[in-house]
Amino acid sequence: MAYDPSAFEPFAVTVDLVVLTIRDDELCVLTVERGEEPYAGRRALPGGFVLPDEDLETAALRELAEETGLTATDVHLEQLRTYGAPARDPRMRVVSVAHLALAPDLPTPQAGTDAAAASWVPVSSVGPLAFDHDEVLRDGLERARAKLEYSPLATAFCPPEFTIGELRRVYEVVWGVSLDPRNFHRKATATPGFLVATGERTNRQGGRPAELFRRGEAIALLPPMNRPAPHS
């Protein structure tokens, strides 16, 4: 980095959030409704400015807490991609560091200060969003779908203890496919480090009571889960 002070130009830096959860067997994204121009009335991804002394991830966590009341212990958060097209915001030069957050379906309503405008929208029926947020959402969905294959990230959509059936539902909803329960059970339990049995059982799904599992310590899934071609 050869800094030439004469070349320095100020940019605004923001974080935008793609927050995904599963509600009623549908993949949903958190959106806010814009009140001001540009794109007044449109839905947009939540986000805001990075404060002068704030880390990028800290800013993302702060925005996440403001919109949903979720904290770092509740959600998986990772940086997604940075969007910086010169005209992406007509008012000024804004570079936005998008983050991807995956949260379980909390029974808690969306607490938080300005949560009034925030709402979950199924990704299948989310209209055109403000700014370049359609592209951001598309990239976030792609990342989430890909990461389910080779990481234990699907557990981020589940409560701390969950059944294999609930985990399978996550894969089915996020990928938009239907998976064989028997093969999925075999694969999930055979993948080392993916799941830890608790020894307890639950029958909250109806049917035969299922064993409860916790997330294992594995960072990556070996072998990975195989994603079939879409369409159930």
Next chain:
Amino acid sequence: MAYDPSAFEPFAVTVDLVVLTIRDDELCVLTVERGEEPYAGRRALPGGFVLPDEDLETAALRELAEETGLTATDVHLEQLRTYGAPARDPRMRVVSVAHLALAPDLPTPQAGTDAAAASWVPVSSVGPLAFDHDEVLRDGLERARAKLEYSPLATAFCPPEFTIGELRRVYEVVWGVSLDPRNFHRKATATPGFLVATGERTNRQGGRPAELFRRGEAIALLPPMNRPAPHS
């Protein structure tokens, strides 16, 4: 994004580059030597400010051309990650959008304007770099190694036409393993869309002449290449 003008604070936005190539069977990264404080005398990743009307990728390509003379048609370029710790640059608040570039080993010396200070360093012996560039390089290497598994990206290290043996060397050098030539040949030629035979042969490797291939149209490798545990 609820813009509150009072919260707006100017940031400097830069692009940093992790440019990788393979020279003499070693994975090398492009570095520049810093002349000024901070970190004067240290090596650093090439990079520079994003211009006021410039896209992020355009800025990365411009810096790449300035340092190496390489153009978009020669290299693979993708965004890597954004680094924005408040104190990562002691002079001012700098947010850096790091990019990963993979280039074939061009016989052309590093042309370009200020290429004098730029040089290839084997990643195995690269000392501590300036700023947080050690972390950036680590992330770039991890990304490159992972992408060789499920994308045809290894071809970015090769000339337009290459042999299976040359391609295998890429995998071996980047992953730091040794692969069975027979199994690799079977897998590479069987993966649909990975390689296109040209019909021509070359004996530039010594030994029996090998068929020349071009990169296929596949975006992803199905099934992926399998990375064995390190240590050859």
Next chain:
DNA sequence: GATTGTTTTCGTCGTAATGACGATAAGCCT
């Protein structure tokens, strides 16, 4: 209380993919 329905969980079976390795081909060098 027997039946129906649901979900879980354990097996089976044929096919495909994979790793280990033998063998041959086709050039170069001495």
Next chain:
DNA sequence: AGGCTTATCGTCATTACGACGAAAACAATC
């Protein structure tokens, strides 16, 4: 010619995977 190198084709045993059958263990209903 003989040896060395790399490329390419094949074999074989093991494993992974997709498609199913079947039993287990509950709830709801007749």
